[in-house]
Amino acid sequence: MISSRPARCPPPSVGGMTPQLAVIGLVVDDMAKSLAFYRRLGLDIPSSADAEPHVAAPLPGGLQLMWDTVATVRSFDPSWTPPTGSSRSGLAFLCSSPSDVDRVYAALTSAGHHGHLPPWDAFWGQRYAVVHDPDGNGVDLFCPLGE
Numbered sequence: 001m002i003s004s005r006p007a008r009c010p011p012p013s014v015g016g017m018t019p020q021l022a023v024i025g026l027v028v029d030d031m032a033k034s035l036a037f038y039r040r041l042g043l044d045i046p047s048s049a050d051a052e053p054h055v056a057a058p059l060p061g062g063l064q065l066m067w068d069t070v071a072t073v074r075s076f077d078p079s080w081t082p083p084t085g086s087s088r089s090g091l092a093f094l095c096s097s098p099s100d101v102d103r104v105y106a107a108l109t110s111a112g113h114h115g116h117l118p119p120w121d122a123f124w125g126q127r128y129a130v131v132h133d134p135d136g137n138g139v140d141l142f143c144p145l146g147e
Contacts, residue, residue, distance in 0.1 A: 021063065
């Protein structure tokens with residue numbers, strides 16, 4: 001259940017400590033294509049990272065977004081296979097205005113990325129759209145209406 005009240009810190013749960021979410025990881029077929037997509041969304045990733053098998057970028061709030069090539073993941077998990085069908089996770093990018101949702105969606109689809117859901121005014125009070133990154137991950141673009 002989602003609540004507007006501040007969350008309480010859970011009691012220590014593993015060995016006397018509470019694990020904290022620190023990294024969101026993506027497995028990619030083509031590092032350069034994936035990084036180019038996320039640069040268009042404003043992430044500061046040097047172009048020198050395009051040829052690397054593992055890349056990390058800091059996000060606001062202390063999280064990191066990390067990319068690993070399929071070969072990198074299979075180097076430590078040889079049985080890894082990519083998911084099939086729709087993904088069960090996704091990333092969401094807050095835009096600065098409802099019209100920016102449309103602008104960013106248009107820029108990404110004009111650059112050849114697959115638009116899954118074109119911008120619309122969602123019943124939950126957001127301008128909302130979904131575009132796929134080069135590996136088929138759904139990336140939401142949103143902004144509360146009236147901003």
